[in-house]
Amino acid sequence: MPVTQETLDEIALSRDEYEAIIDRLGREPEPLELGLFGALWSEHCGYKHTKALLRTLPSASERLLVAPGAENAGVVDLGDGLAVCFKIESHNHPSAVEPFEGAATGVGGIIRDIFAMGARPIALLNSLRFGQPDDARTRYLLNGVIGGISSYGNCIGIPDVGGEIFFSDTYKGNPLVNAMCVGLIEDGKMASASAKEPGDLLMLVGADTGRDGIHGASGLASRSFEEQAEMRSAVQVGNPFLEKVLIEACIESLDLPGVVGLQDCGAAGITSAAIEMAERSGMGLKLIIDQVPRREEGMTPYEVMLSESQERMLLAVTPGMEGPVFDLFEKWDLDATVIGEFELGENVRIYDEGEEVSSTPVITLTDAPEYKFTGVKPQWLTDLQNADLSANPLPSESPVEILLKMLASPNIASRFPIYRQYDYHVQTNTVVEPGGDAAVLRLKGSKRGIAVSTDCNGRICYLDPEVGTAIAVAEACRNLSVTGALPVALTDGLNFGNPETPDVQFQLTESIAGMGRAADAFEIPIVSGNASLYNQSQGTDIFPTPIIGSLGLLEDVEKHVTAGFKSEGDVIVLLGTDAAWDDIDGLAGSEYLDLIHSKVEGQPKLDIDLEIRTQAVCRDAIEKGLVASGHDVSDGGLAVAITESAVIGEIGASITASPADRWDAAMFGETQSRIIISVPAENLSKIEELTKTANVPMIAIGTVGGDSLTFGDSISLPLADADDAWKNGFSRATAD
């Protein structure tokens, strides 16, 4: 019987893809099989539109213990017997439909990815995008998402140490909720998501399986959605308590000789988790679906296979050695059930009530189609890039008034009102708390520490996806370098619009090219990734938002520096340029142009070689103990960066040179590759020497001290005024 369009729509497969399935199977698929294909060939699991592009990204590094793609996340060696893995995952569409549970289960999902590697989760970050907060529904989404992250993360005992939040109308109705988790692997105790031998048992542990989240991967995550309410049932509900217990039990289980493999149950539930395990093991799999413990009666095999009930994990267990495994899970009051076994052969065979209901080659299911495309630059983009930035008039307000407006912008103001809702101390490793450029964590038992950050400016990626994504990589690394940490690995969370349109195909192609170019230049691998496509609302694609997660290494964590100015009399030095203030080109894609002139235009630029030299000299100076504070110049430009360092350090600053005629560009331009450091006066000559040797331009622009901010002769304001705008801006902008 030919399949109806309605059925295909439900599982988000195209007619052509359906024909391809018939072709591969040599027959019409059964309804259950069609569900499996729908899930595994979804954008979320199958990476149809991004696979070919992602293969071009650099993944080689001496530090890599597990290559990207080989397991759930790449693993990076830190020395001292320590290794870390980290990954970002999106939960955009679930959060748009049901913000609290959508965000909470996004956090839960990425945590499972990490402890499935045998790693203890040691840090969470989240990268969020919303429409402008003057809209009531946006505030509902914002409060729901923050509440969900807070509720899940705090209960589970993993510190939430950083991330970003950005507001722009492009994300109205389609917020982005990307969660990143970092895990620590001790003494090489790594887990593999595969079985060892045919005959190994497949064990399901944790929650019972219910009807929640069916079609989450295929429906919610892999196509655009207009009617939100009808998709609510595709959002799962999280139980962080259960996940906390599951983490402890699973990590403990890896000490048992019978446990050979560990895999998380995420998008597309048992279907994706079990079949990927079989593929990775190079074996067939017999699944006894009626053994799966159910939350409700009358569930069909289709529903059981596609349920996305949370807090479930799969284990591969050597037969005959399952006794201690059952005992351990019983100790933690968790269910553990054998639901199948790996076998010689190529097929996944699904049994229900003793009857084989499906037998399909594993590779046929997992080898999703791959769409290749090359992008053509649209004319509208060329026009935006060629815009004459100097045609924007100087504002009628004074520089001080504009500065206060910038500081109070929800894109710049202090995020303390958010992160004080997250526990960022638990596990007692947090050396630099959220609110700086990167969070710094110590590694107990070692002198070393890590720095972690996320970054992406969607406006800049919109104006030039290639350069913009290279800038996201540069900034994510710069956030680490200003603390003194050496960037060693990256992960990406791609958030794009509808990949079936030429504009988004162009954005995807260019963005991944820029990411690869920048990562190559930094000589660091991209160890894992996630793609969320079809992000659009009211028919408009979001700004391309390739979020970059970065991880850096501090050889001696005690040597880190923070963003706040420290002492009266310290000299403020700008690295990466010899001009005290920025020029008109720096306004391209800037917060100033968007906030004050409501424009997103201009050509973003990046000199990647200068960027790398500047970061290196900054780290070098920090390592030599010459630097009192370090801060990245990014959103809001130099005037905002200086003010932030002053407000965080609770001490004023005075800059010698006056901003030029275009004081707006001078103060708020966002030219890349600039870092402000403050140094004790006696260290200045050493900084000059270092930068000269490293061929990095620099300029001493002023001094730390007093209780006001002074920029040249004419611009001055009390530090208290800046403090009030920056600290209270976010709460004021998001108040009902």
Next chain:
Amino acid sequence: MKFGIVVFPGTWSEKDTHHAVNGVLGQDAEYVWHGDETLDKYDAIVLPGGFSYGDFLRCGAIASFSPVMEAVREFANKGGPVVGICNGFQVLCESGLLPGVLMQNDHLEFRCIWTDLKVENADTMFTSTATKGQTLHIPMSHGEGNYQADEATIEQLEGNGQVVFRYADAAGNVTPEINPNGSINNIAGIINERGNVMGMMPHPEKASEKLIGGDDGNVIFSSMIENIVATLA
């Protein structure tokens, strides 16, 4: 001396506590499973922070019925030192070992911040290395830390010096503005009449080293060690 650190399903501060008393202060410490029924081998018991049993029903409510809490009650009745931190404080109140309740923060949000705790009573086994009136810089992290009790109880706590810590500013001023959760009289920690059971919402184990922001939390564990070691000698 040996600390016993109780682990309920959902507890997450046990490793931090272990690190503070063992890794930093060099004392023996072992985890005690929630199903355990004897505490004979321990000199002091810590009920650490977290979300015991997911804090379903009410914070600390289910934990108060666990087998280990029978043993803790017995241990406390014999005069053994017990300190409850955050969720542990909630468990002690639910178990009746300390008076009062911890309600949802008055602003209805979870709050993770550094607090300054004014030491109101330095004559306890948990605070003897501090001086009265001094402030301790220790972080808090909770959604339900709003301490309340009936008038008579508060009067008794205040009259007997059973209020051990109050939320204050760094200079020790106790003001409504500095109160982070709505607790009556800015109460952050209390002790029982006998002086051997203390509960506090902020986390001393999270302030155990300068590298992670401060080590004022060690005052509590060091005081316990000093007093307990003296009785063992």
